[in-house]
Amino acid sequence: MSRMNAMFKKLYKLVLVVSLAIFLFIVFDEIHNLDNNSKRYLSEHYISEGVQETGAINIVTSVLYDYRAFDTLGEATVLLTAAAILSFLVPLGKDKMLGTTFTMIVSQTTKFFIPFLAVLGAYLILFGHLAPGGGFVGGVVMAVIPILLTITYRVEFSEYKFKPAKKKLAEDIGAIGFILLGLVGVVTGSNFLANGQANFGPGNTGELISAGLIPFLNLMIGIKVGAGLAIIFNSLIKEK
Amino acid sequence: MEAAVWLIILPLLTAFFIGISKLYFKKILAPLVTGSAIIYLYLLILVINHSYPPKVYNVGAWGLMGINLMVDPFSAMFLLMIAILFLPVIIFSVKYIKSHKHKYFIFTYLMTAGIAGMVLTADLFNLYVFLEVSSLSSCALVALKNTNKGIEGTFKYLIMSTLGSFFILLATILTYSLTGTLNMAEISLEFKDIPFQIKSTLMSFFVFGYVIKIGLIPLHAWIPDTYEDSPIPYNVLSSGLVMKSAVYALIKVLYIIFGIDFLDQSGMLHIGVFWGVITFIVAHLLAYQQSNLSRLLAYSSVAQIAYITIGLFVGTEGGLIAGNFHILNHAIMKGTLFLVTAIFYYSLSAVKIEDIKGLGYKFPILSFIFVVASLAIVGLPPFNGFISKWLIVEAAIESGFVYAGFFILVGTFLSLTYYLKVIVTLYTKTEKELLIVKPTLSLRLPTIFLGSLCILFGIVPSIPLSLINKIPKFLLDNGEYIRILLGG
Known part of the structure; x- marks a missing residue:
């Protein structure tokens, strides 16, 4: 009887998952079949005007750090919070690896x-507005350095080279720097996180120092993401 | 409307500065958080004063290309709630919180930034981002005490909250792929051509996602666990702001994007009212069985949120006014109850109801405030809870939900039973000698302030109602909201 029960439990989960999948499939199919190609004016604007308006050749960067920079601030904050929750929740234990x-x-x-x-990380961050890359990607590459140290030489060595306090400091400085760069727009009489509108201008598109505030915002996010990921990794595999 | 964006970045800046001050100059914590909270209060009052007629702020000056913030009376009401709760809780916490003090303040400020962002934004994805900021930092605050129960609560909260976020994100993505825009006004205009089936599927995703965060039955199970062993001043903000901000987001999405006509057609209004009735009856019955004071208050929160849901889903002007007034009142009443509970915990680590036996004679003023707030939450005159509950019953009966009106009265008696149980215990004499740490003025003053608001808003309800009366204009008729947001 108990075996039947266990099988029923397994089957019930399977049926639940499959029915949800079918349901979502039908919904996606319906949405796909609707003729809504005319309603793409926002993305078309980003694609056709993005370079002139923001000065960033990389469209993703122009959306992330200019059109919707406010969301990026929020996402970076989510990352910081997630790092902190992990350090609370993960029990300290010995890892075999x-x-x-x-x-x-x-x-x-x-x-x-x-x-x-x-070098690769710095390139990805600094050339984020010109080539594929950007603060998030570059930050991840930078975070690989302490992660590699942790894996090969243990946590103690990694934390001796990159002190946890320093990493936290870098994270906070990245976030504060992002907000302060946003406030530059307010100081010059425009709105928060304004770039081209506050006369920082696109500059000579294609040069390293161009696109106004975008390279600096990229740098701040790079610092913050790199430090945040390093903290997350170390708190995940901390040994005691 | 520069001040609107400051409402989001000031708490963020403060949180990161606390992070730095933790490493180098630990002593400035108390002046830093109090000072920042006072400036924040000033900014809040500034924005609330200019909320009518609604104003739009373009982040990055991109107009409709980027993200817009909008201050309308509905969001101003939530800002008023932050204004009432935030400074007292901060002053209270400076003395109350002992361990992980810096982290506590960092997350409290991040949470407030998230809630302010949710309340102000007029962009669907931005709403999701700030929802994540507020609910993740809220998770971190639950885990703060690092006890087994606290971590269990955090884990449940994380799972449920992630599940809710998943559905909200899915609905947001589908909305974007359908309409090609994230601006709420533009989505609302585009939605007129979308077929009924797809619209109702999207609505069910939104509703399911947000209802997990609000915690209606049967999706409420994580709430009492998160309240049980978390820092109690946080519970004030959690029940007053975090759960309410999810209600705000749900109502905003439903009323602005889908519109009242669609809600009526699809039967969502009936579902909402029915769900609310079931929820508060079950929650009251569950609350009656609790022996832990925080859990009792948590179940009571679930029930009160159900009242709010009924008020907001009745779908008339009276219902919206009543629901919003109850949101404000519940934040104040529950805040008072939790702060008194926190003082009891601080003074003699009272957790269970039997632990507070006889404290009515040791803390005469605080116990009196506790009685006032619990009678207000039950809904007895002349306190504020009575008026908003009365308005909800009136609105429900007027629009034909007679059963809801009837059951709210039944629910009132149910809640009276368990609150009376606590009050009677509070005033039962005991012979036991108690070791009591005397609560300082900075603990008592915020409590007395919130408690006196219970009486003030009960006697002169016209003060908050003058703001709340303007809310239905922009929710019932989403055309007005859309016109202002599009800058017409």
Whole structure:
């Protein structure tokens, strides 16, 4: 009887998932079949006018850091909060992987690798408005450096090189810097997070220092995301 | 309307500065948080005063290309709630919170920023982002005490809140793919051509997502667990602001995007009222069985939110006024009750109802305030809860929901039973010697302030009602709202 019960429980979950999937499929299909191609004026505007209005060649960057920069501020804050919740919730315990000792090759390669990662991360952040990349992506690449240190040389070494307090400080500075850059728009008489409207102008599109505030906002988000992810990773696998 | 955006960035800035001050200059915490809260109060009053006629603020000066903030009477009412609750809670917490003090204030400020953002924004995705900010920092606050019960509550809260967010995000994405815009006014205009079936599916996603965050039965189970072992001043903000901001978002989405006509056609109004009735009856019955004071108040919160739901889903002008007035009143009454509970916990770590036996003679003023607030929440005259409940009953009966009106009266008696149980325990004499830490003035003053508001709004309800009376104009007729947001 109990076996029947257990099977029924499993089956019931399966049926629930499948029926939800079918339902969503029908909804998506219905929506797809509606002729709504005429209603794309917002995205068409971003694509056709984005470069002239913001000066950023990368459309994603122009949406993330100019048209909808306010959302980016919110998302970065969510990341900070998530990092903090993880440090509360994850129980401190010993992880098996950390007990593993690696051979010479791994530690030497890691050492060799880190400068390149730093350069790649810096490039992704600083050229975010010109090439694929941006603050979020670059920040993730930067965060790989302490993560690699943690994996190969244990948490203690990683936290000795990058002090947790310093990482928290970097995170806060990134966030404050983003808001202060936004306030520059207010100071010059325009609105919060204004860029082109506050006469920071697109500049010479294609140069490193162009697109007004966007490269600086990218830098701030890069700092914040990098520090935040490093904190998240270390608090996830902390050993005691 | 520069001040509107400051309402969001000032708490954010404060939160990050607290993070820095934790590392280098720990001593400035109390002046920093109090000072910031006072400036915040000033900004709130400034924005509330200029809320009528509604004003629009373009973030980044992009006009309709970017994100817009809009201050209308509905959001002004929520800002008024923040104004009433925030400074007292901050002053209270400076003394009350002992462990993880910096983190507590960081998350409280982030949560407030999220709620202010939700209330002000007129953009569907921005609403989702700020919803995440407020509910995630709220999760972190539940875990703050780092006890087993607290972490259990946080885990449940995280799972449920993520599930709710998932549905809200799904609905937001589908809305964007249907209409090609995220501005609420433009979505509302585009929605006129969308077929009925798709619209009702989208609406059910929104409703399901937000109802998880509001906590109507049967999606309420996480609420008492999150209240049980979290810092009690946070509970004031949680029941007063976090749950209410989800109500705000739901009502805004339903009334502005879908419009009252569609709600009537699809039967959502009937579902809302019926759901509310079921919820408060079950919640009252569950509250009666609790022995833990915080859990009792949590179930009572669920029930009160159900009253609010009934008021808001009746779909008439009277109903909206009544529901909104009850939102404000519940925030004040529940805030008072939680602050008194917090003082009892601070003074002699009272958790259960039997622990507060005989405290009525040890804390005469605080106990009196507790009695006032609990009678107000039950709905007895001459307190504020009576007036808003009366308005809800009136609105429900007027628009044909006679059963709702009848059951609200039944619910009043149910709630009277369990609140009387607490009051009777409070005034039962005991021989036991109690070790009491005397609460300081900074703990008593916020409590007395909120308690006196219960009486003030009961005797002179015209003060808040002068603001609340303007709300239905922009919700019942979404054309007005759309016109202002589009800048016509």
